[in-house]
Amino acid sequence: MLNLRLYMLQRITAILMAPLVLGHLAVMIYAIQGGLSAAEVLSRTQGSFLWLLFYGTFAVAVAIHGAIGLRAIVHEWGGLKGVALDVFMWVVGFSLFTLGARAVWAVTFAKGLGA
Amino acid sequence: MKAASGITSRAHPLWLAYILHRLSGLALALFLPLHLWVLALAMTDPERLDGFLNLTEAGAVKLAEFGLVFLLAVHMFGGLRLMAMEWLPWSTSQKTLAASAAAISFLISLLFFLKAI
Amino acid sequence: MTNDVLKVTIERSADVPDVFEVPAFESQTVLDVVSWIQQNADPTLSYRFACRVGMCGSCAMMVNGVPRWTCRTHINKVLDGNEITIGPLRNLPVIKDLAVDMDPFFDKWVSAEGVHHGTLTRVDPIAPVDEDSAARVEANAGIECINCSVCYAACDTVTGNPEYLGPAALQRAWTLLNDAKDEGRVAILDAVSGSGGCHNCHSMGSCTAYCPNDLDPMSAIAGLKRETAKSFFKRGR
Numbered sequence: 001m002l003n004l005r006l007y008m009l010q011r012i013t014a015i016l017m018a019p020l021v022l023g024h025l026a027v028m029i030y031a032i033q034g035g036l037s038a039a040e041v042l043s044r045t046q047g048s049f050l051w052l053l054f055y056g057t058f059a060v061a062v063a064i065h066g067a068i069g070l071r072a073i074v075h076e077w078g079g080l081k082g083v084a085l086d087v088f089m090w091v092v093g094f095s096l097f098t099l100g101a102r103a104v105w106a107v108t109f110a111k112g113l114g115a
Numbered sequence: 116m117k118a119a120s121g122i123t124s125r126a127h128p129l130w131l132a133y134i135l136h137r138l139s140g141l142a143l144a145l146f147l148p149l150h151l152w153v154l155a156l157a158m159t160d161p162e163r164l165d166g167f168l169n170l171t172e173a174g175a176v177k178l179a180e181f182g183l184v185f186l187l188a189v190h191m192f193g194g195l196r197l198m199a200m201e202w203l204p205w206s207t208s209q210k211t212l213a214a215s216a217a218a219i220s221f222l223i224s225l226l227f228f229l230k231a232i
Numbered sequence: 233m234t235n236d237v238l239k240v241t242i243e244r245s246a247d248v249p250d251v252f253e254v255p256a257f258e259s260q261t262v263l264d265v266v267s268w269i270q271q272n273a274d275p276t277l278s279y280r281f282a283c284r285v286g287m288c289g290s291c292a293m294m295v296n297g298v299p300r301w302t303c304r305t306h307i308n309k310v311l312d313g314n315e316i317t318i319g320p321l322r323n324l325p326v327i328k329d330l331a332v333d334m335d336p337f338f339d340k341w342v343s344a345e346g347v348h349h350g351t352l353t354r355v356d357p358i359a360p361v362d363e364d365s366a367a368r369v370e371a372n373a374g375i376e377c378i379n380c381s382v383c384y385a386a387c388d389t390v391t392g393n394p395e396y397l398g399p400a401a402l403q404r405a406w407t408l409l410n411d412a413k414d415e416g417r418v419a420i421l422d423a424v425s426g427s428g429g430c431h432n433c434h435s436m437g438s439c440t441a442y443c444p445n446d447l448d449p450m451s452a453i454a455g456l457k458r459e460t461a462k463s464f465f466k467r468g469r
Binding site for chain 2: 017022024032103105
């Protein structure tokens with residue numbers, strides 16, 4: 001169900017995300033002080049290549065990592081296998097990536113509020 | 116020790132570390148689409164985003180956030196534990212690692228909680 | 233012992249547990265109890281054993297939900313009050329009563345390249361083995377496996393993923409990989425990198441927790457993950 005390539009992808013994305021998660025936790029702890037607002041979040045992230053890079057990498061890594069992780073769970077606990085299992089993994093990965101990319105774009109370079 | 120047919124006794128630290136890692140990962144993967152969708156509202160519907168962000172001040176939601184931070188920390192330290200176990204040539208300290216992973220995660224989430232209130 | 237009679241539940245294949253009353257004796261093993269039932273209460277009860285001294289690996293069963301070698305398990309250590317439940321090993325097809333079909337277990341042993349890969353012939357001199365080398369120490373740690381399938385029955389990953397080679401077969405692959413006399417390195421690494429290979433292991437450690445010989449298959453599998461990861465960067469597969 002998991003071969004060497006999927007295993008390595010899972011571990012490499014994990015190592016990539018470890019510092020990103022720490023950064024994300026730190027940002028959260030900092031950002032929630034005094035409440036959250038859309039304007040506050042956007043004032044930090046909008047127009048920033050650095051945040052685009054940070055959360056863009058995060059979005060790609062989490063899409064791969066989540067898709068492979070859910071693959072293992074639906075196989076072992078749900079009995080999904082063969083082509084259906086591969087299709088499931090790709091759909092999850094692609095959906096997570098699309099949602100992630102959309103969200104990262106929304107808070108960095110999209111023309112919306114306050115730009 | 117009650118015997119249930121076909122169920123192995125699983126009460127040992129590494130199995131508990133495994134199930135914690137799996138369930139935290141599953142929960143994060145299920146939460147993530149919601150999180151990303153809400154963020155994308157910045158582009159499509161900024162007022163609604165503010166509505167969601169205001170929700171984070173409510174008590175129950177705060178507790179859920181604490182849970183999410185805990186899950187993220189527990190999954191990350193659990194994963195680091197796993198990779199250390201697989202790739203570094205230490206073999207007897209795994210149980211200690213499992214325990215300290217949980218402890219550090221708890222500390223981080225506690226810090227978050229204290230800052231949040 | 234406080235009780236004179238043991239209440240023994242045998243989980244037979246047709247989902248109908250049979251309950252037997254068995255006289256308690258001094259120094260009684262789980263296998264003794266099963267044998268008493270077969271000899272005195274129900275001659276149709278099927279089970280498997282051979283050596284009775286923990287060498288042959290044929291008598292493993294589920295005892296109160298835990299896989300154990302029954303010939304070396306004292307009944308006093310596992311009794312719940314005066315009750316005990318004995319069933320066939322988990323994760324293997326049941327043939328009848330307490331006897332399971334071990335074929336999948338041994339087939340996976342071979343699929344993991346758990347066979348000798350020699351290059352020398354009988355006319356070559358015997359290859360010297362350095363007992364103190366790091367590789368030999370690794371190999372020695374795992375060679376006392378008696379193929380009892382307790383680890384295989386303990387593993388939840390085997391339950392959920394029937395393709396998975398399992399702890400015993402992968403541990404043998406690891407000992408051969410570290411054996412100076414075995415030349416099957418590439419074959420072994422390829423065999424344990426497939427879709428049922430070592431990368432399916434979640435390190436839940438039930439194999440190591442229940443191995444009756446105190447072996448550590450989980451760490452052996454970690455060794456395979458390490459070696460395959462190295463070869464992934466070197467060979468690109």
